Amino acid sequence: xxxLDRATRRHRWDTRFAxxxxxxxxxxxxxxxxxxxxxxxxxxxxxxxNLLDAEGASFTGVDNYQQLLADPYFWNAMGNTLxxxxxxxxxxxxxxxxxxxxxxxxxxxxxxxxxxxxxxNVTSVAAVTIIFAQLFGRDFGLINWVLELFGAGxxxxxxxxxxxxxxxxxxxxxxxxxxxxxxxxxxMQAIPSSLYEAATLDGARGWQQFWRITxxxxxxxxxxxxxxxxxxxMRLLAEPLLFNPGxxxxxxxxxxxxxxxxxxxxxQGFTNYDFGYSSTIAVVLAITTIIVAGLGYLVTKxxxxx
Amino acid sequence: xxxxxxxxxxxxxMAGAVISGCGSESGSGGKTKLTIGLFGNFGYTELLKEYAxxxxxxxxxxxxxxxxxxxxxxxxxxxxxxxxxxxEAVDTGYVAQFKATSDKFVDxxxxxxxxxxxxxxxxxxxxxxxxxxxxxxYGTDVGGLAIxxxxxxxxxxGLPSERTEVAxxxxxxxxxxxxxKQFQANAPEGVKxxxxxxxxxxxxxxxxxxxxxxxxxxxxxxxNPELKQGWDLVxxxxxxxxxxxxxxxxxxxxxxxxxxxxxxxxxxxxxxAKIKDQAPDTAGKWDVTSVPGxxxxxxxxxxxxxxxxxxxxxxxxxxxxxxxxxxxxxxxASAGLLPSTPKLxxxxxxxxxxxxxxxxxxxxxxxxxxxxxxxPQYQGPKAGDVQTAIGNAMQRVEQGKQSGDDSWNQxxxxxxxxxx
Numbered sequence: 001x002x003x004l005d006r007a008t009r010r011h012r013w014d015t016r017f018a019x020x021x022x023x024x025x026x027x028x029x030x031x032x033x034x035x036x037x038x039x040x041x042x043x044x045x046x047x048x049x050n051l052l053d054a055e056g057a058s059f060t061g062v063d064n065y066q067q068l069l070a071d072p073y074f075w076n077a078m079g080n081t082l083x084x085x086x087x088x089x090x091x092x093x094x095x096x097x098x099x100x101x102x103x104x105x106x107x108x109x110x111x112x113x114x115x116x117x118x119x120x121n122v123t124s125v126a127a128v129t130i131i132f133a134q135l136f137g138r139d140f141g142l143i144n145w146v147l148e149l150f151g152a153g154x155x156x157x158x159x160x161x162x163x164x165x166x167x168x169x170x171x172x173x174x175x176x177x178x179x180x181x182x183x184x185x186x187x188m189q190a191i192p193s194s195l196y197e198a199a200t201l202d203g204a205r206g207w208q209q210f211w212r213i214t215x216x217x218x219x220x221x222x223x224x225x226x227x228x229x230x231x232x233x234m235r236l237l238a239e240p241l242l243f244n245p246g247x248x249x250x251x252x253x254x255x256x257x258x259x260x261x262x263x264x265x266x267x268q269g270f271t272n273y274d275f276g277y278s279s280t281i282a283v284v285l286a287i288t289t290i291i292v293a294g295l296g297y298l299v300t301k302x303x304x305x306x
Numbered sequence: 307x308x309x310x311x312x313x314x315x316x317x318x319x320m321a322g323a324v325i326s327g328c329g330s331e332s333g334s335g336g337k338t339k340l341t342i343g344l345f346g347n348f349g350y351t352e353l354l355k356e357y358a359x360x361x362x363x364x365x366x367x368x369x370x371x372x373x374x375x376x377x378x379x380x381x382x383x384x385x386x387x388x389x390x391x392x393x394e395a396v397d398t399g400y401v402a403q404f405k406a407t408s409d410k411f412v413d414x415x416x417x418x419x420x421x422x423x424x425x426x427x428x429x430x431x432x433x434x435x436x437x438x439x440x441x442x443x444y445g446t447d448v449g450g451l452a453i454x455x456x457x458x459x460x461x462x463x464g465l466p467s468e469r470t471e472v473a474x475x476x477x478x479x480x481x482x483x484x485x486x487k488q489f490q491a492n493a494p495e496g497v498k499x500x501x502x503x504x505x506x507x508x509x510x511x512x513x514x515x516x517x518x519x520x521x522x523x524x525x526x527x528x529x530n531p532e533l534k535q536g537w538d539l540v541x542x543x544x545x546x547x548x549x550x551x552x553x554x555x556x557x558x559x560x561x562x563x564x565x566x567x568x569x570x571x572x573x574x575x576x577x578x579a580k581i582k583d584q585a586p587d588t589a590g591k592w593d594v595t596s597v598p599g600x601x602x603x604x605x606x607x608x609x610x611x612x613x614x615x616x617x618x619x620x621x622x623x624x625x626x627x628x629x630x631x632x633x634x635x636x637x638x639a640s641a642g643l644l645p646s647t648p649k650l651x652x653x654x655x656x657x658x659x660x661x662x663x664x665x666x667x668x669x670x671x672x673x674x675x676x677x678x679x680x681x682p683q684y685q686g687p688k689a690g691d692v693q694t695a696i697g698n699a700m701q702r703v704e705q706g707k708q709s710g711d712d713s714w715n716q717x718x719x720x721x722x723x724x725x726x
Contacts, residue, residue, distance in 0.1 A: 051385045052407040073723075130557070137558055138551075140565070159705035246556035247399075248694045249374055254701035255708075270378045271691060272724070273403065275385070 038286075045279035052273055064280035074281065076256055077264040078288070080165070081234060084260060085292065087169035088176075088233045093225055095173065096180035097218075101210060103181065104188045114185065117178030129171055129242040136167045136243075158244055164258040168239045176232070180225045187221045188214060219303045226296040234289040237262040261285045337365040338617050340624055343391035344368055345376035347579045348446065348607075349641025353633055357624060364620065373397065373555060383612070384410045390612040392621035396443055398606050399690030401434050406687055408436035412611040415441045417622045425631060429682030430646045434608050443608030444629040447643035449574035450676040451509055451602040454581060457665065458591050459569040463492040469595040469667065476598040479510055479539055486548040489569060498550035501568040503540045503704055504697035505554045509572040510536035511696075512683065513602035518693070518721075519686025527692065528718045537696075541703050541710030551704040553697070560584045572597070574604040575644035575673050582642075582663050594667040601679030606646060644673045651678060688724050695720050 045064055049057035068074050103114055120128070135142045136157040144154050157167045191214065199209050215222070240252045240263050250267035252259025259267070261281060269278030344350065354366045369391060371379065377400045383390035384407070396404055404411070413419075419441045423431055430445040453476075457467040465488065466472055476482035486499035493499070500506050511517055514532040519525060527533055543549065550568040552559040562568060563585035571577070573594060581592065609625040611618055627633060634645035635656050642661060650656045651674040659670030686692075699717035702708045708716070 050407070051381060052404075052410060054385075134557065137561075139558065139567070140561060156705060159707065244556075245372075245374075246553050246559075247374055247690075248553070248698055248701075251694065251698055254698040254705060270381055271694075272688075273381060 041279045041282050044276055045283050047276045049276040050273050051269060051275040057276070060276070064277050065284070067277070068280050068284060073256060073259075073264060074261070074284075077252075077259050077261045080161075080252070080256075080258055081236070081261045081285075081288075082292070083165055084169060084172075084236055084258075085230065085233045087165055088172040088236075089226065089229045089296070091169070091173050092177050092180055092229050093222060095177045096184055096225065097215070097222075099177065099181040100184035100188055101214065103185050114182065117181050119178070120175045121179045123175070125175070125238045126242060128175055129239050130245075132167070132171045132174075133243050133245070158253060159257075161257040164243070164253060168236070168243055168258060171239050171243075172233060172236065176229065180229065183221050183225060184218055187218050191217050216303055219300070222303065223297055223300045226300045227293045230293040230296050231289055234285065234292060235262045236260045237266060241266070261288075337363055338620055339365045339367060340393065340617060340621055341391035342366060342368045342393040342395075342609075342624075343376060343380065344370045344395045345373045345397070346370070346576070347583060347641055348395065349579065349637040349643055350628065352640065353628060353636065357627060364624070366624070380404075383614075387614050390614055392611065392615040392617055393625050394610050394612055395446070396434075396608045396610050397690075398433065398449075398603075398608075398685060399693060401443065401608055402685050402687045402689055404610070405434060405436045405440075405442050408438065408440045408442050410613055411440075411442040412613055412615075412618055412622065413440040413442070414444060414611070414622065415439070417619070418626070419444070422626060425629075425647045425649070427646055427648055427677075427680075427682075430606070433682075433685060434610075443610040444625050445646035446607045446609060446629055447576060447634070447637070448606040448646045448677060448680070449512070449576065449602075449604040450644040450673045450680065451512065451597040451604060452573045452575075452594050452669075452672055452676060453570055453597050454573035454577065454592055454594050454664065455570040456566065456568075456588075456591050457593050459494060459497055459566065460489070462494045463489045463497075463569070465489055467593070469593060472593075473595045479536070479598045482598045483539060483543045483546075483548065486543060486570075487546060490546070490548055493569070497566060498568045499543075499548040499570060501550050501559060501562060501571045502552045502554060503544045503549050503700040505572050506543070507536060507540045507696065507700055508554075508604055508693065509597065509602060510540065510599070511693075512604045513599050513681075514683065515681065517683045517685065518689050518696075519684060521684050523686050525686065525692065525721055525724070527696075527721050534714070537700075537714055538710065540700060541713075544700070544703050545710070549704055551701075553701060563588065566591075572604070574606075575638075575642055575669075576605055578642040578661065578664065578669065589663050590665055592663065593665045594661070594669055594672060596672065597676070601676050601681060603680055603683065606644075638670075642669060644677055648677075650674075691724050692721055695724070 046059060046061055047057045048060045048063070099117060103110065103117070107113070138144065138154065138156045138158070141157070143157075147153065147155065155163055157163045195213055196209055199213060204212065237260065240258045240260050241249050243258065244253055248254075250263060250271050252263050262285065265278045265281040265285065268274045268281060342350070342354070350368065354368060358364055358366050376395070377397065380390060380394050380396070422444075426445045427448065430448060431441070434443040434445065435441055455472060460467045460472070465485065466475070475485040489499050511533060514530070514536070516526055516530055516532070518527060518533075544551075550562055552562045552567065563581055564587065566588070571581075578594070581588070609629060611621045611625060615621055631645065631647040631649050634643075634647050635650055635653065637643050638645055638650070638656055639659060645656065657670045657674055659668075660666045661669045695717055699713045699720075702713045702716075703710050707713075
C-alpha cells in the first residue's frame with residue numbers, strides 16, 4: 001500500500017516536472033550563450049571601459065547613449081545600414097519568389113537545380129567577399145571589363161556611396177536568395193493543385209495565378225523570410241569589412257561611405273578599444289533591428305489572403 | 307534525470323571551452339609547446355627550426371595572420387585573458403596602445419631585459435617602455451627607408467636607371483615629384499610614378515622631427531607645418547596624375563606590383579620581402595636607392611610575452627634569442643628585415659649584403675646608412691589610428707571625392723574625435 005502510494009507520488013511528480021527537464025537544455029544554453037551576453041552588453045554599455053582594462057572601468061549611466069545620439073559617424077553608419085537593408089532584403093525576397101516559381105515546374109534534373117540554388121549559401125562569406133571584391137576591382141575587375149566592352153567606362157566601386165552599396169548588396173543577395181527560394185518552394189509544393197485548376201477554368205492566366213494564389217498563400221513564409229533577412233542584413237559586418245581590405249578596413253571606405261553599424265561597432269571595440277561605447281552601439285543596433293523587422297512584418301502582413 | 311541533463315550540458319560546455327581555448331599546453335612526448343603569433347613575414351621559419359633542434363624539450367608552433375587581423379585578435383585575447391600565443395608580435399603602429407595596458411604583458415625588465423638593453427637602438431628600446439618603466443617587448447626590426455624602383459620602367463620613360471644617378475634625381479621630396487612629372491610625360495601606358503598617395507605620405511611623415519603627436523601625447527596635426535607641407539606636396543602630385551591610386555597592403559596593391567602599375571614605391575626594409583613574395587615574376591627588374599630627405603622610419607615590430615601564457619619563462623628565453631643580434635643578422639640576410647641592434651651596422655656580413663631580387667642592390671649598406679641617419683620620432687597612443695585617418699583622407703583626394711584642402715580639414719576634425 002505504502003509502496004503503491006510512493007509509486008503514484010513519484011508518477012505525479014514525474015508528469016509534473018519531466019517536461020521542464022526536457023526543455024531545460026535549450027534554456028540553459030540560451031541562458032549561457034544568449035541571455036547572459038545580452039544583459040552583460042547592456043551592463044557594459046553603461047560604463048566607460050577600455051577593452052583591455054576591465055579594472056579601470058567606471059559606471060557612467062546613459063553617457064554613452066547621449067554621446068552616440070550626437071555622433072555623426074553613428075548616424076552615417078545607421079544610414080548605410082538601412083540603405084543596405086533595403087538593397088538586400090527587397091531583391092532577395094523578389095528574386096527568391098521568382099526562382100521558387102521556376103523550380104516549381106516539372107522540369108528534368110529538378111533536384112539538381114534545387115540543390116544548386118543553395119550552393120552560394122554554404123560557401124564561406126569571407127571567400128565570397130574576397131572574390132566579389134576582385135570582380136568589382138577598379139583596374140582589373142571583370143565587371144568593369146564588361147562595362148568597358150559596352151563603352152560604359154570604369155567605375156571605382158569602392159569610392160562612391162551608391163556604387164559601393166550596390167556591390168555589397170550584390171554579394172549578400174547572391175548568397176541568400178537561394179536559401180529563401182527553397183523555403184518558398186517547400187510551401188509552394190503544399191498548395192493544392194485544385195486551386196490552380198479552378199483558376200484556369202475561370203480563365204486566370206499564369207501571372208494572375210501567381211499573384212492571386214501563390215503569393216497570398218505564401219504569406220507566412222514571406223513574413224518569416226523578411227524577418228530572417230532583416231536580422232541578418234542589419235548586422236552586415238564581413239562584407240563591408242572585406243570589401244576594402246588593408247589597414248583601414250574598419251572605417252568602411254575613405255569617407256565611411258559603406259561603414260555599417262556593425263562595422264562601426266567593430267571599429268570602436270577593436271580599433272579604439274572603447275568597449276563601453278561599442279556595447280552601446282550593439283544595444284542600439286539590436287533595438288533598431290527589432291523595429292525594422294517589425295516594419296517589415298507590417299508591410300508583408302498586408303499581402304491579401306482572401 | 308535533470309542532473310544527468312545538467313551533466314551532459316556541462317560536459318558539452320567544458321568540451322567547447324577546451325576546444326575554443328588553445329588546446330593543450332604540453333606538446334607531444336612531454337615537450338613544452340610554445341606558440342608564437344606573427345603577421346606578414348618575420349623570416350622566422352628557419353630560426354624556429356634551428357631553435358627546436360638545439361632545444362629538444364621545446365616544440366614551437368607559429369601562427370601567421372594579416373597585419374590587421376593579428377592585432378585585433380591579440381586585443382581580443384588580452385581582453386578575455388585567454389587564447390593569446392606565448393609570444394605575440396606587435397607592430398610599431400600598435401605598440402603605444404598596448405603599452406598603455408602594460409599589466410597584460412610580462413615586464414621583460416624583471417626577466418633579465420635590463421641586462422640586454424644595450425643590444426637595441428635607444429629609441430627602439432624606449433618606444434615599447436611603459437610610462438612606469440615596464441618593458442613590454444623586445445625589438446625585432448626597424449623600418450629604415452629607401453625607394454624601390456623599376457629600372458625597366460624608368461628607362462622606358464627616358465630617365466636614368468643607375469642607383470647613384472637615380473638618387474641624384476631626388477635629394478628632396480619636391481625633387482622626387484618633379485622627377486615624377488618628367489616620368490609621367492613619357493611613361494609607358496598605364497604606369498604611374500608611385501603606388502599611392504598614402505604610402506608616400508607615410509614616408510614623408512616618418513621623416514618629420516615631430517609626427518602626429520608631441521612628447522606630451524597631444525595630437526599635433528592641426529599645427530604641425532611639416533605634416534601640412536608633406537600633405538600639400540602629395541596632394542598636388544596626386545592631382546598631377548602621378549599616383550596609381552592603390553592603397554598599400556590591399557589585394558589591388560599586390561596586383562599593382564605584378565602588373566607593373568607603378569615605377570617607384572617607398573620601401574622600408576620589410577617591404578622588400580613583400581615585393582618578393584607578391585611579384586616573384588618581377589625579379590631583376592627592381593632596384594633600390596636612397597630615399598629623398600635622408601633617413602626616416604616606417605614600421606618595425608616587437609615580440610611581447612602576454613602574462614596569460616603558461617610558459618612565460620621559456621617564452622621570454624625564445625623571444626630574447628630571436629631578437630638577439632646574431633639572429634637579426636640571419637633574418638636580414640634571408641628576409642631583408644633591418645636589424646634594430648646597432649652592433650650589426652658595422653658588421654661586414656650585414657653591411658656587405660646584396661639582394662639578388664633587386665638587381666644585387668647593396669641593401670646592407672643602403673639600409674644601415676638609413677638606420678644610422680634615422681632620427682627617432684615619438685609615437686603617441688593612437689598613432690596607428692591617425693595614420694589610418696590620414697590615409698583615408700588622401701584616398702578621398704585620389705578618388706576625386708574632395709579637394710586637397712577640404713579633405714585635410716576633414717582629417718584634422720576627424721582626428722580630434724580620436725583624442726576624446
